[in-house]
Amino acid sequence: xxxxxxxxxxxxxxxxxxxxxxxxxxxxxxxxxxxxxxxxxxxxxxxxxxxxxxxxxxxxxxxxxxxxxxxxxxxxxxxxxxxxxxxxxxxxxxxxxxxxxxxxxxxxxxxxxxxxxxxxxxxxxxxxxxxxxxxxxxxxxxxxxxxxxxxxxxxxxxxxxxxxxxxxxxxxxxxxxxxxxxxxxxxxxxxxxxxxxxxxxxxxxxxxxxxxxxxxxxxxxxxxxxxxxxxxxxxxxxxxxxxxxxxxxxxxxxxxxxxxxxxxxxxxxxxxxxxxxxxxxxxxxxxxxxxxxxxxxxxxxxxxxxxxxxxxxxxxxxxxxxxxxxxxxxxxxxxxxxxxx
Amino acid sequence: xxxxxxxxxxxxxxxxxxxxxxxxxxxxxxxxxxxxxxxxxxxxxxxxxxxxxxxxxxxxxxxxxxxxxxxxxxxxxxxxxxxxxxxxxxxxxxxxxxxxxxxxxxxxxxxxxxxxxxxxxxxxxxxxxxxxxxxxxxxxxxxxxxxxxxxxxxxxxxxxxxxxxxxxxxxxxxxxxxxxxxxxxxxxxxxxxxxxxxxxxxxxxxxxxxxxxxxxxxxxxxxxxxxxxxxxxxxxxxxxxxxxxxxxxxxxxxxxxxxxxxxxxxxxxxxxxxxxxxxxxxxxxxxxxxxxxxxxxxxxxxxxxxxxxxxxxxxxxxxxxxxxxxxxx
Numbered sequence: 001x002x003x004x005x006x007x008x009x010x011x012x013x014x015x016x017x018x019x020x021x022x023x024x025x026x027x028x029x030x031x032x033x034x035x036x037x038x039x040x041x042x043x044x045x046x047x048x049x050x051x052x053x054x055x056x057x058x059x060x061x062x063x064x065x066x067x068x069x070x071x072x073x074x075x076x077x078x079x080x081x082x083x084x085x086x087x088x089x090x091x092x093x094x095x096x097x098x099x100x101x102x103x104x105x106x107x108x109x110x111x112x113x114x115x116x117x118x119x120x121x122x123x124x125x126x127x128x129x130x131x132x133x134x135x136x137x138x139x140x141x142x143x144x145x146x147x148x149x150x151x152x153x154x155x156x157x158x159x160x161x162x163x164x165x166x167x168x169x170x171x172x173x174x175x176x177x178x179x180x181x182x183x184x185x186x187x188x189x190x191x192x193x194x195x196x197x198x199x200x201x202x203x204x205x206x207x208x209x210x211x212x213x214x215x216x217x218x219x220x221x222x223x224x225x226x227x228x229x230x231x232x233x234x235x236x237x238x239x240x241x242x243x244x245x246x247x248x249x250x251x252x253x254x255x256x257x258x259x260x261x262x263x264x265x266x267x268x269x270x271x272x273x274x275x276x277x278x279x280x281x282x283x284x285x286x287x288x289x290x291x292x293x294x295x296x297x298x299x300x301x302x303x304x305x306x307x308x309x310x311x312x313x314x315x316x317x318x319x320x321x322x323x324x325x326x327x328x329x330x331x332x333x334x335x336x337x338x339x340x341x
Numbered sequence: 342x343x344x345x346x347x348x349x350x351x352x353x354x355x356x357x358x359x360x361x362x363x364x365x366x367x368x369x370x371x372x373x374x375x376x377x378x379x380x381x382x383x384x385x386x387x388x389x390x391x392x393x394x395x396x397x398x399x400x401x402x403x404x405x406x407x408x409x410x411x412x413x414x415x416x417x418x419x420x421x422x423x424x425x426x427x428x429x430x431x432x433x434x435x436x437x438x439x440x441x442x443x444x445x446x447x448x449x450x451x452x453x454x455x456x457x458x459x460x461x462x463x464x465x466x467x468x469x470x471x472x473x474x475x476x477x478x479x480x481x482x483x484x485x486x487x488x489x490x491x492x493x494x495x496x497x498x499x500x501x502x503x504x505x506x507x508x509x510x511x512x513x514x515x516x517x518x519x520x521x522x523x524x525x526x527x528x529x530x531x532x533x534x535x536x537x538x539x540x541x542x543x544x545x546x547x548x549x550x551x552x553x554x555x556x557x558x559x560x561x562x563x564x565x566x567x568x569x570x571x572x573x574x575x576x577x578x579x580x581x582x583x584x585x586x587x588x589x590x591x592x593x594x595x596x597x598x599x600x601x602x603x604x605x606x607x608x609x610x611x612x613x614x615x616x617x618x619x620x621x622x623x624x625x626x627x628x629x630x631x632x633x634x635x636x637x638x639x640x641x642x643x644x645x646x647x648x649x650x651x652x653x654x655x656x657x658x659x660x661x662x663x664x665x666x667x668x669x670x
Contacts, residue, residue, distance in 0.1 A: 059571040061563075092577055101574035108572075113565040116584050118662055128573050163663050179573075 001083055006074045006219050007033040007056070007187060008083065013068035014048075014055045016291075023291035025051040025064065027243035028338075030319070033187065036217040038210075040234030040251070042224060042266070044288060048243040049223045050109075053189045056221075057100055058091035075103065102132040105180035107190040107209075111172035115164035122160030125179055132183045147178040151208060170201035177208065181216075188213070188220045194229060206232055227270055231255060239263050242288065242299035245319060249326030259328040261306045298331070306332050342666055345659050349652055360644035361419075365412045368637035374404050375633065379428055419638075429632040437623065437635065442642065444513060444531075445619040448542070449604045449646075451535055453597075455543040456550060460593075463547075464554025468562060468589075469581055479551065486548030492610040495541045499615070510537050511616040519618070538615055542608050546600060550593055557592055561585035587661070594658050601650030606643050 001008055014026035026048045033039050041049045054060045056071055071086040089096040108114035115124060125144040126137060133140070141160065148156035151174045164172055173193060180188055190209065194202040210233055213220050222233055230237055230251070237254040239247045239262065247260035258264045265284045286303040289295055295302055301312035311331050319327040320334035328334075368375075376398045383390055399405060403414045418425065424434035463483075467476045502510045512519070518530045561567070562585055570580040609621035616622070620639055627635040659666045 054568075057572055059568055061568075097574040097576065099574070100572055106569070106572035108565060108569050110565060114569040116566050116587070117664060118587050119584075120663075127575070131574050165664065 001072060001074075002032075002034070004034040005032045006035055006083075007221075008072040009052075009056065009069065010072070011069040012052065012055055012066070012071065014051050014060060014064060014066045016064045018063055021292040024243050024294065025291070026055060028069070028318075029238075029240070029243070029245050030069075031238050031245065031248055033219050033221060035186075035219055036213075037236060038213060038220045038222055038234045039236045039238060040222045040224065040230040041238045041240060042227060042230050043240035044225060046242075046288060046291070047240040049225075049240055050191055051243075052240075053106070053191060053221060053223060056086065056189065057104060057106060058086060058089070058096050059100070060091075073099070073104075075099070098132065101128060101185075102183045103185050104187045104189060105183065105185035107173075107176050107180045107188065107193045109192045110196045111169070111176045112164060112196065114176060115172065117163060117165055120161055120163055121167070121175055125160070125175070125182060128179050129182045143182055144178065147182050148175070151175075151178045151181070151212070152204075153178065168201075169197040170204065173197055173201075173205050174208070177205075177212070181212065184216075186219060188218050190220060190222045192224050193222075194224070194226075202229075209233065227255075227266060239266070242291075242294060244299055245329065246300065247326070247328045247330075248319070249323070253323070253326045257326075259322050259326065259333060260330050261304050261332070262300050265303075265305070298329075306330075308332075342659065345666060346656055349655055353648060353652065356648050357645065360648070361416055361641060362412065364637045364641040364644065365415060367640055368415070368633045369408065369411075371631050371633055375402060375428070376404060378631065382428055419641075424638050425634045427627070427632055427635040429627065429630045429635065434635050434638050438620065438638065438642065441618055441620045441623055444617075445605055445608075445621070446646070447531070448513070448535060448538060448608070448617070448619060449601060451539045452543045452546070452604050453601060455539050456546040456600075457593075459543070460547045460550035460554060463551040464558060465581065465586065467551065467555040468558035471559065476555075483548035483552050486544045487552075489544075490610075491541055491545055492614045494544060495538075495611050495614045498537065498541065510534075513538070513617055513619075538608075538611065538617055541615070542604060542611055546604070550596070550600075553596070554589060554593060557589035558585055561589050591658060591662055594654055594661060597654035597657065598651035599647075601653075602643060602647035605646050 009032070010030050012026055012029045013024070016023040016025055029048070029052055031039065041052065043049050051060065051064065054064075055066045058066075060066055066087060069087070072083040073086050074083040086096065086099070089099075115121070122141065122144065125148075126140040129135065129140040129143050130137070133143075135143070145156045145160065148159060153159055153171060153174050159167070159171075159175075164175075167175065173196070176193070188209075193209070194205055197205065206229065209220070209222075212218065222230070224230055234251050237248060237251050238245055239254070239260065241262050246262045247254065247258065254263060255267065258267055262284075265282075268282045269284065271281055284303055289299065289302065295313065297311075297313045297315055298304070298317055301307050304312065307313075308331055315331075315337035317329045317331050317334070318336045318338050319329040320336045321327045322333055331337075376395060379398070380390055380395060401414070403411045415425075422435070424438070426432070427434050427437055430437055463479050467479050470476055499510055502508050513531055513534045514527070515530050515534070518527045521527055562581075564585070566584055567580065570584055571577075575583075605620070608617070608619060609625060611617075612619045612621035613625055620642065624636060624639045626632075627639065
């Protein structure tokens with residue numbers, strides 16, 4: 001494993017065992033995250049983006065379960081050592097908990113729901129520090145206040161004593177960012193961090209994340225369904241559909257030279273400033289199949305313009321390189337298919 | 342917080358005024374007036390009362406005046422601490438109620454503490470280990486607990502204790518302490534006896550609270566703040582106790598308001614069955630013998646306990662939940 005890579009996910013599989021059937025939420029996902037790199041995961045709702053990061057953090061709850069694959073992670077300050085496989089650790093065990101929040105931190109989708117309404121902001125921030133650092137309440141409070149200042153929260157001392165519902169959406173998200181940073185993590189995972197806030201605040205939060213990421217040379221996984229946001233923040237893009245990676249590569253290649261029909265269709269559906277006002281936006285025909293009713297073969301074939309009958313509906317394409325950095329799972333590019341289960 | 346408490350305190354007199362009217366209506370409910378039945382009672386027991394005394398009594402209670410004057414006379418005597426006379430016992434009501442009220446409150450609080458101490462762990466484990474053996478076991482146990490009338494439980498336990506161990510488990514004191522004045526030894530004796538009525542009275546409430554807590558917790562356990570706390574690296578048990586429990590317990594705390602008076606009044610039949618020296622059996626006896634001033638005073642006392650219970654639960658709730666605190670202040 002390249003020493004720059006701190007997280008390497010190989011063939012990750014997470015399933016949800018429900019009464020109605022088994023949902024393959026994540027079905028063989030692989031990608032790498034390097035030091036100082038922002039990896040954007042993009043896809044429609046229900047494509048397995050969030051479950052992928054929950055699997056990395058080891059917080060998938062029943063009836064969900066990570067059933068296959070490896071999550072190699074290089075722990076802090078041991079760059080020379082071999083990476084460990086997070087799947088070998090007990091999700092609730094001490095070592096995994098020591099990594100969670102400390103080395104790999106999460107910025108959640110909805111800060112309002114992720115904060116307890118009956119505990120003060122300060123209480124929840126201090127807790128995040130004291131779970132991993134052996135410091136007194138006062139010392140922890142000072143760390144938190146400093147971090148709150150860094151993420152652009154004014155009057156941080158005062159804000160320690162307020163409750164989440166007394167803050168604006170933008171401030172709440174800044175609190176979550178401060179909370180993620182209190183222990184100085186190596187890897188930041190942001191799960192649609194700008195979805196719940198308005199557009200102006202979105203831009204501020206994105207700029208803040210970008211600045212912090214650059215300053216601290218953080219590795220970051222950024223999840224969104226918004227391609228515009230991806231273009232602004234990501235260095236590398238992973239396009240997911242129904243639990244599988246359709247295409248991945250550097251952001252410029254994905255945006256200017258998309259290889260997978262799904263990526264092309266997504267990009268075509270972005271409104272541009274040049275298009276006329278009454279013009280209809282291109283959409284992707286059909287809808288996402290139900291997770292219990294996945295099509296056999298390539299999950300995208302029923303909606304795909306390049307569908308090859310007899311092939312796409314029978315075999316599942318596996319990601320194959322199209323250049324040294326970009327790979328695509330599509331029979332239009334390679335015949336490589338997954339062995340049928 | 343202080344504003345909140347003051348606001349609630351100001352409501353107290355208004356509530357008590359309304360409840361005192363209800364109690365007075367109860368006193369007035371039986372046909373005939375109190376003095377007439379008193380005289381009849383005296384005559385029945387062979388003694389009598391001269392006309393002057395009767396007139397003095399009529400005057401005292403304002404019996405020849407409109408009801409509101411009678412109410413006024415009654416309530417002003419109560420406010421001065423004179424609860425009146427019990428016909429049946431021929432004793433001042435304050436004397437009759439005093440000791441029993443103390444024991445009622447002690448038993449009520451003991452039951453309440455027992456209920457929460459048992460219901461909390463059962464509810465928490467049932468919710469966090471949903472559909473486990475433990476969960477099913479307590480589901481069955483809880484339904485049995487809710488469905489069995491408490492006096493029935495009391496009777497069964499009494500029979501069981503007597504037929505198997507030859508002991509009687511009624512009362513709150515051993516005979517030698519029943520009429521003794523308060524001492525350390527008497528308190529110890531009380532502690533030895535109180536657990537059984539406490540368990541019997543608390544069974545029903547425990548089952549209910551555990552069910553409510555389980556349902557509330559199940560709602561909270563899937564909330565995003567749980568995921569966030571896990572992502573922070575928090576140990577599972579610590580996180581359950583800190584976040585979802587804090588939120589799930591609010592409805593339980595607000596139920597204190599009605600649960601406390603329910604223990605006091607609901608214990609009537611159980612207390613009669615178990616022959617407990619609490620207020621319940623006294624109320625039953627006063628109603629049977631139409632000792633209306635005693636009955637009215639006891640009902641008013643129940644109202645008072647209910648109001649205090651509600652007040653306490655409101656304050657506790659505001660203390661637990663800042664959202665309520667802010668809203669009301």
